[in-house]
Amino acid sequence: MKNLVILGAGTAGTMMANHLRPKLKKADWNITIVDQFKTHYYQPGFLFLPFDIYTEEQVKKVGKKFIPKGVNYVQKKIDQIFPEEKRVKLEDRDLDYDILIIATGSKIAPEEIEGMKGKNWHKNVFDFYTYEGALALRNKLREWEGGKLVVHLTEMPIKCPVAPLEFTFLADSYFDKKGMRDKVDITYVTPLSGAFTKERSSAKLGYLLKEKRVKLETDFAIEKVDNERNKIIDYGEKEIDYDLLVTIPTNMGDDLIARSGMGDDLNFVPTDPNTLQSKEYENVFVIGDATNVPASKAGSVAHFEAETLTDNILLYIQNKPLKKEFDGHANCFIETGKNKALLIDFNYKQEPVEGTFPFAKIGPMKLLQESVFNHWGKLAFRWIYWNMLLKGIPIPFVGRNMSLKGKNLN
Template sequence: MKNLVILGAGTAGTMMANHLRPKLSKDLWNISIVDQYKTHYYQPGFLFLPFDTYTEEQVKKVGKKFIPKGVNYIQKKIEQIFPKENKVQLEDETLSYDILIIATGSKIAPEEVEGMKGKNWHKNVFDFYTYEGALALRNKLREWEGGKLLVHLTEMPIKCPVAPLEFAFLADSFFIKKGMRDKVEISYVTPLSGAFTKEKSAATLGYLLEEKNIKLETDFAIERVDNENNKIVDYGERAIDFDLLVTIPTNMGDDVIARSGMGDDLNFVPTHENSLQSKDHENVFVIGDATNVPASKAGSVAHFESETLTDNILLYIDGKPLKEEFDGHANCFIETGKNKALLIDFNYKQEPVEGTFPFPGIGPLKLLKESVFNHWGKLAFRWIYWNMLLKGISIPFVSRNMTTAGKKLD
């Protein structure tokens, strides 16, 4: 018997288990998936938790439900990967593998910025990228009486790069609905040169911040959070006051990648961007947020990657050349508040542009343009996630590689 081991039972790892079990003979291949946590979170829902739009129950389920029969689900901590020996050390046993799939994701690392995870953490300094952070922020917003709200992004790359902008837009709607928008000043603080950094997006969406009266602070490279004076300070000694700081801390790959010596500065695993094979070990493949490929860290990307990676695992087993086809395809809804949303569809080379999706010229979804229908799409996506995406079912009419049909190109 041969062994295929998947590390991580999040979005990417769960999809790979579902893709591969029916395709690999049960007489020849054992498949194991390792994850120490019992709960599978619907992470896109963390954006809605703070505003009381989603409840706790809507964003979590027992992970085991999504692991197919015939896959060995091991709920243990991963201590270290030994890629030269084809072994993975768990807390109390060692697994040997013929093929390893790393799907250990990324997580926030607030301790990377001085004072961020200080005495005011989850008091007036919040993240919403964790279940605990999103819930703590929800409780704060329920009683907050207003003041200066900063929506802040520490540095790229982050999971779901549009989430901080969405948070700022939804905050505007939230406070309007509560009848207290005049008591809240919202600023968006970014280390980049603008809220929109791609040409087409900047041209078509630039109006959004002004329309929602959100102030913009650019080129802000945070050095520390000053908990005594409630300020964030950058390396150029520029300071911005806040009453409530909602920050996206540095995002990093899992610590096990660092312990195993397999990552870059941010613990992301060097990965071939078109085949998803690791650059250092030919029987190690990497998917989702754990890679260092220059695609967005998002569930849709993991979904498109999983289709290519499934083919490549089968090709690798047959000793055939791998497909170098993954194009960085991402497809993301962006909430803009007031029950509207945008949709973007792009890849490594093609920036988001206007158009119709998925049917060229018809839609019904509109690209890079606000619409109520897009918002319904975003809400419907939660059902698609639990019932199709995790199970490895292709989304109808949406192919793994990006298509230019229906897009307005120059």
């Protein structure tokens, strides 16, 4: 009996358990998935919590219910990986493995910036990348009477790179609906040279910021948060005032990766971008936010990665060459407020372009164009996530690799 161990029962780890259990004979392979947390969160829903669009119950469920029968579920803290010994040390025992899948995700690290996690953390300095942060911000926004709102991005990479902009657009819509938009001054602050992470998107969609009266501050490399004067300060000593700061802190891989000596400076695991095999250990594979591949850290990416990784693990077991096929495919809806959204589709090499999706001529969705249809697609994704994505069920008509059909590549 051989052992396959999955570390992390979030989006990527749960999908891999569902993909692999039917394909590996129980008589030959014992599959174990380990996660210290009982609750599974629908992380894209954190964006909607502050605006009372989603409730607490809609973004969390008991994680164990999504683990397939025949997979050992271990709810324990993971202490360290010993890759040379093919062993994982838990808080109370060790697990030996023949194949290891690292799906430990990423987390915010506000402590990386001086003053960010200071005395005003979750008082007038907030994140929305955690359940606790999103709830605290929701409670603040319910009673906030206006002032200077600064939405700030610390550095890349982050989970869902478009989420900070989505928050900004939803804030505009939220305050407008409350009849207090004129009382709120919104500024979007980024270390990048444009609002969007993709140059083509910034050029095409820059009108959204002007339309929503959002000020843009680019090339802002934050040094510290001044909690006494309510300012963020960059390394060039530029200062931006705020009454309410919504920040996306540095994102890092799990501390476990650092303890195990397997990560880069941000604790992401060096991973082959096309095969998803560890660059250092051939029997270790990495998926989702835990990797250092230059793809978006998003649920759709983990979904596409899972399909390639499943094939490659089966090939590895058979001592066959791995598929070098994953192309960084990502597609995501971008909420623009007032019940509209954009849809983008891209990969490692191809930036988002206009066109139709998923079918070349009939769409029905339009790329890089606002529509109510895209907004409903974004909201429908929550059902798809709980009922299809986590269970490893393919999404109809959407392939693991990006299709160029229906796209204007000029």
